[in-house]
Amino acid sequence: METGRRIDYVLVRCAGNGPTLRLAGCRRIFDRPAAGVWAGDHFGVLADLVPIEEHAVPGS
Template sequence: MSYHDAWALAGDGPGHTWTTANPSARTVIEQVVGQGAHHRRIDYVFVGSRLTHPKAQCTIDTAALAFDRPVDGTWASDHFGVVVDLDITIA
């Protein structure tokens, strides 16, 4: 595999980024999917492997959701983002 899913390696939990728990997404999800309680991950960060970048080494330190809570009652988007901390060394 040339690229790795950062969430699968360093995330905690399912990492759903598109969910009816977000009121900004609920109507569209109900229209598109046709189910009331739906959630899945549609946002990814892919990191190249050593095969892809032989002169660089990358360690995925953390992966977390972003914008997954409202601020003053307002949701930032209709889906959540993924934030990844990487440690990259170039040889």
């Protein structure tokens, strides 16, 4: 895989005043075969999301 290529998007639903979750980290998963078998026809993305404190949400 070429470095820097987009592999997927992580979409987060927003409340009326902006996002309620923050991306703490993400990584590619299922990018190697297990026992010679691939999990699917594309890699996965695992995103770690954490709540944004209410006072930190813009406009609240």
